[in-house]
Amino acid sequence: MTRAELLDALFPAGHATRVEADGILVGTATYGQNETVAVLGLVEQTPLGVEGALALAEHVLEIIRHSPGRPIVVLIDAQSQRMRRRDELLGLNEYLAHLTKCFLLASQRGHRTLGIIFGRIAAGAFIATGLALDQLVAVPGGDPMVMDLPSIARVTKLPLDRLETLAKDTPVFAPGLAHALPIGAVQEVWENPVELSAKLAAALQEPRPTRDERAALGLARGGRLHAAEIARRVEQEAVAAAAHD
Template sequence: MEMQESMMGRGREAIDMIVDAGSFQENTVGAKSFDDPDFGPGAVVGTATLDGMPCTMIVSDADAFNEKFPVVYAGIIGMEEGYKMAQAVYASIEADAEKPLAEKRPLVLVVDTPGNGPGKVEEIFGMNKSTAAYQLALAEARLKGHAIIAMVIGRAISGAFLCHGLQADSIISLDANYGTMIHVMPLTSVSRIIKKPLEKLEEISKHSAVFAAGPRFFYSLGGVGSLVDNVDGMRPAIIARIKEVQAAKAEGKQDTLGPWGRGALGAERGGRVERPKILALMDREFAAVAEQYAPAR
């Protein structure tokens, strides 16, 4: 596998690789302006056009450092970043609230993050509420008809990927030859939590996509919808996927998108073959006792 120059830490550069030339307006989304440059510097938000369509860009900037929170650097999504990203989503929803489905602006998330900022101060202030607010905002935008596409250019790791990526309708990733890394939890942490030797997990990860890391394994699990093998392919891939997502929503096929759709896609690709069996078993077991819990009439 020939390695390409990494895009890690190049979130701002990726914006110009994706949107129409010269169209990005930072810190403005609909009627909302982000006037404080020191608030959530690790989050870049703004409005651009993409193939002529207005869109909202939400980008993790690995070159930024939040001086108020020393653990927020190198693309980590901290408390302020989570709230800033959430505000950009809600501003997008409000701006298009009266527009028909076909005219609701897409949201493009450029993902390059090693995780959340779990500093003591952030935990005390409630960083979990910040990241949850961002997840909720994206889920609301998705259900209101906005097409949300996540483009992984570097790292997509842990709880930060959960809020900045996994709520998208569809996830696209640069292939592994760019050093792209996707995983929910490193094997060292998995080993401590499930109390299994690290060596055993490393052996399992060689043939099990559930324990392995990287965009190709996530593709087999359905977590990544498509892989892009060069940076010039990011823009056309995003444009094409936006149109596909918009068409699916217009046809009422929302269940083929987002987290639920990724589960079905993983089953089709052979990476999550047990999931449909477990869902079917749960449905049968619930049906067997449902009458006991039916509302009184």
């Protein structure tokens, strides 16, 4: 699905967006009962570097300041973080963290934040965009990952064909949408283009999730069986310990 097709399918009542430097998409669109949504994105298969992260964060802060409560839809067709020595020298970790925090602040201040993956997104850039949003869905062609399998093979010193075999039995390490769904990283896949605008309107109508429900989702789907329980047990022991102190 191209970006133009995606925008038309999501917002048949109209949208006005532009792509700025570093693949940053920004604009507004109409959804549901003639309501306005802020549209942001990281598109054109662009890796996320210091400039892009800062520009996208500025847009998020602008929306918080000037359009209180307006839902934010983030369209994603990117890469990983930009792999340049110069970006790391300048503190890319801070820029990605800042963007992550801006999305989370928007959410804390009552903005719905919903990501739609329609291409690649990977590693640190995924943490700072799609994974920082309240809801994350994919359309066909969405391809989230941490690292591609040949690179994982290189680092873990395991043969590629062995990893490919292992990936059939567990969703915990191999790239792709097929593995992001069962662990609860991606909530849904919206398959049918003609249903996109209705799905989006419905998703934005739902009450904003007040708690991070991804571990529960991964457990229910059988793809991430331990995270929810481990976190709960730590909380429980912390409560018990406080009673002794």
